[in-house]
Amino acid sequence: MRRVYMDNSATTPVRQEVIEAMSECMKDDFGNPSSLHWFGRQARRRMETAREQVAGLIGAEPEEIVFTSGGTEADNMVMKGVTQQLRHKGRHVITSSVEHHAILHTGEYLEKNGFDVTYLAVDEHGRVDPDHLRHAIGPQTTLVSIMLANNEVGTIQPIEELAAICRENGVLFHTDAVQGVGQLDVDVETLGVDFLSLSGHKLYGPKGVGALYVRRNRRFQPLFHGGGHERRRRAGTENIPGIVGLGLACQLSHEELPERREKLVAMRDGLIAGLIERVEDVQLNGHPSERLPNNCNLSFNYVEGEAMLLNLDLQGIAVASGSACTSGSIEPSHVLLAMGVSRELAQGSLRLSLGSFNCTEDVDYVLETLPPIVDKLRQMSPLYHGKE
Amino acid sequence: MRRVYMDNSATTPVRQEVIEAMSECMKDDFGNPSSLHWFGRQARRRMETAREQVAGLIGAEPEEIVFTSGGTEADNMVMKGVTQQLRHKGRHVITSSVEHHAILHTGEYLEKNGFDVTYLAVDEHGRVDPDHLRHAIGPQTTLVSIMLANNEVGTIQPIEELAAICRENGVLFHTDAVQGVGQLDVDVETLGVDFLSLSGHKLYGPKGVGALYVRRNRRFQPLFHGGGHERRRRAGTENIPGIVGLGLACQLSHEELPERREKLVAMRDGLIAGLIERVEDVQLNGHPSERLPNNCNLSFNYVEGEAMLLNLDLQGIAVASGSACTSGSIEPSHVLLAMGVSRELAQGSLRLSLGSFNCTEDVDYVLETLPPIVDKLRQMSPLYHGKE
Amino acid sequence: MYTEKVMEYFTKQENVGEIPDADGEGTITSPTCGDLMKVTIRVKDDVIEDVKVKTFGCGAAIASAAMLTELVKGMPLSEAMSVTNMDVAEALGGLPSQKLHCSNLAADALQEAIADYKERNGNEATGQRGKRKEVPCQLEEAKGK
Amino acid sequence: MYTEKVMEYFTKQENVGEIPDADGEGTITSPTCGDLMKVTIRVKDDVIEDVKVKTFGCGAAIASAAMLTELVKGMPLSEAMSVTNMDVAEALGGLPSQKLHCSNLAADALQEAIADYKERNGNEATGQRGKRKEVPCQLEEAKGK
């Protein structure tokens, strides 16, 4: 069966170069970078090269990169670590209502532990209003965390503006850039952020490795205690092959970014236009222009997302949905609900997320396959009375 | 140059089978196990097979295995998570003075956050006295954490007895088995533990992945908040290739354990006897019999560990030392000091840790190479007046 | 997540739809996940001669609906009245636990349809309708009804 | 961790040892990591004619010792008195920061030896001895002295 993978926001395929570099690293440079001997020094050299590659992609200095086990760890590290570090200054944190669960649920954890958390509302396109942030900041506020780009609807936030507001107010700013890095120009200086999370498996690198950018002299309580690794910011023997893979993925992203973006945008726009043309009663979720190059999120009236997803899967197409049934929770996508999308339309949402491994034929195959599925499901739906 | 790696307690080489399985997994089964589609299901299947393999090695049920990013995370998870979960019951934790820093420094963190921590003393062989534990347990005690085997001197603790005492007293028991798993018979039922940490890169598996065994119905506050992964015990996209590698390493360990142990013990005993025979003023650190099959820890009077280590490295031999200079701290090995070894002898300690990749020729090469190095350094030492 | 059997029923189209001028009709919605099901039945000589179902819902919901229709087609009403959501789940060889009580609504919708049939025919509703509370997932009747 | 140059000096054996009947002798120990160094000098016409050193210590300590002996051999005493640990570290092209102030003791030991020489010859000790506190790592004299 023809298989088309359009769930690159969940995770990307891994670049062959990355797989090979990791295998080679495990074979030849298996040492522990803390060891003084040759094997250790080889491993350390590998790690420091990777650190430069990661830093290079986001315009940071190598010492500002802390390797983690992924985006979730990076998010937890900054949310818990900064608030704990500054808890004597204040106990108020601001984030948005459309963050990834790694931020939202950490916010809830903080609330249970004596912190106040403000979840900024978003507009119908999923954007935070900088004025809302300005009003939410108080003397107790120590940290603001707003994602660079949303994982469900792809909406890009006005990070520069938000970070500038924080800086003016002496508040630290973190952005979860897990979805943005590798697709967008991300420069920590331009953005003006203090912390930034990224994750290997979203940019054609390995799973189980990510990084937190920490601006020089920004302190936080570590999440792991133990050895003095990562300049005492993250204990634990470093995942050298993973780090090597992340480094290479970042370097490739750096080199290929403009080309990659152009290609993704072309496919994305073809997909969106094609589906809207072929299917009635469809709405695009997210921002019309300020959106990730790879994101296509649509709501199909009268049908449920998982049913579409499973039918597509039967035809070899892999996508995601914001329906309650696939989110594993009672509610459908908190992102769509926060944007004011009705429950029914949230239930009927589908996220098709492109990647650099996709091609125009993939788009065509989806344009061919999806409309009849929607049609079939509508015929099965008690909500649909269109052309019964 | 001939290279002999005898630092397997720092990290092991990775089995070729493991490297291949991981590469294949990254290539073919790159999906996110949370995804409903085929790619996701493939990844989930891989992960669940690995979970069975890990559980199989330690006599656990698959649902009792939580995958982590390594031993340090597992240790932090249980130390912080259990104490937090039970903080309304009491705020006292017991551990030993010879634990890995992942436990000790987490203990210090807990002390700074309102907990009492007792660090049990050890005898000259590095063993905890069960009676000390019995006396240390109070009504406030919620968790006891004692390592299975020490990473520096290889001393094996009487875990069965210690765990039984905890059970009698209604206190949860964790063992950091990072050094023991893969070398010793480890069965969570026989040991009677509630939690157990293990790490991939200590048993010929990959770095950046480990596991925490959690006995059924034992609850703890998660260290990472976010998605509902690992039955809500550890958020974050799972490191599937790492998990696959860990699973395979566990299965291979399971199959090869008796043979591996026999081989290690033979090499270890040859190494210890050979060095004691060839070098004067040497002492074996750790327990004479209750010690890891792969551990040889010796103190060489009048010379400093790093200097030996570097000279060995110049001859292609990779080892570790407990000297202050290599531990990265001001004090030499806290383990040796806790065992009553003098500072000077702690400074002159060397750990040679064998692995299943070593062979008798490696041992012979060390027996040939190390004595002249010690001799040379003693001639250089102002402390040595033996045969000047 | 789903077994092969569930996926097989997910794709069955035989009894999908709505019987025109049905003898009984029942609609039910799951407040927890928003799934919606409408069952229509044709009854002859106290036997369910035909049954059709329309579903707005996930894989489990669609498969449950298909299984239900197969189970009760040709079944005497008296027997059909005791068919529960759990029977449907069992016939499917099990459903993922998180779906068991939210998308597995088909039998409830059938009981609504039977009750509707009985009401239309002057009988008291005595089916499983009153027993719905046994299913942990709290069901409420569809707004449309 | 160490540069090639440091490793080169680490392996140098030329000036390792102790001068019998030396004109001056200095021993110093680092309380932070326990490194110990003993410098012996032979002085002729106010020039360091020969210098030898014994070290109990890590790579940085051994390399510093070797570098020091090379630096000061043949140097007038007046000049040698101003050689500091930092000079040694610089001559080595740098040392890892954590080693800079604990294993880099050689110049201090030399100053002790010069002071010893001067005392033996009735002169007041005027070398760098009193300046040791400039080095952040607090040094104390070896117990053996």
Ligand SMILES: Cc1ncc(COP(=O)(O)O)c(C=O)c1O
């Ligand atoms: C926006 C965002 N933040 C955080 C994460 C978590 O990253 P990871 O899966 O590497 O833990 C993800 C992806 O899952 C994400 O999309």
Ligand SMILES: Cc1ncc(COP(=O)(O)O)c(C=O)c1O
């Ligand atoms: C006894 C012990 N515990 C914990 C750890 C930490 O494990 P990891 O390196 O996987 O974080 C190690 C090894 O470093 C160890 O030897």
